[in-house]
Amino acid sequence: MADVSFERDIKPLFTDDDIDHMEGFGVLLADHAWMSQPGNAKNVYEYITGEQEPRMPPGGPYWDDAKTKLLSDWIEGGYQP
Numbered sequence: 001m002a003d004v005s006f007e008r009d010i011k012p013l014f015t016d017d018d019i020d021h022m023e024g025f026g027v028l029l030a031d032h033a034w035m036s037q038p039g040n041a042k043n044v045y046e047y048i049t050g051e052q053e054p055r056m057p058p059g060g061p062y063w064d065d066a067k068t069k070l071l072s073d074w075i076e077g078g079y080q081p
């Protein structure tokens with residue numbers, strides 16, 4: 001899928017709780033400049049899928065396939081703002 005936008009499509013997938021909790025760990029989920037660094041985006045993706053543990057958000061609800069695919073499409077689409 002082309003043209004996945006961070007502001008329009010990805011940022012709204014994170015809850016205020018997700019954003020607030022992770023900011024304390026230096027994980028800036030709502031910040032395009034941080035999220036668009038390839039290593040950061042890859043880590044976020046892997047915590048969401050459980051490839052890295054603990055799977056995020058802790059205890060769930062975990063992202064469904066549609067949300068997870070949107071994130072991987074955004075990464076493959078070149079981290080569009």
Ligand code: HEM
Pocket residue numbers: 014017018021022025027029040043044047048054056057058
């Ligand atoms: C680089 C990516 C990430 C890392 C390294 C990371 C790491 C952590 C760690 C170490 C904790 C505290 C330990 C725990 O409560 O089990 C935590 C808490 C949390 N994380 Fe993440 N996380 C990442 C991404 C995310 C993402 C993408 C989400 C949401 C989709 C998320 C949502 C949360 C929430 C809501 C908490 C607080 C849980 C609570 O206090 O009840 N995190 N994260």
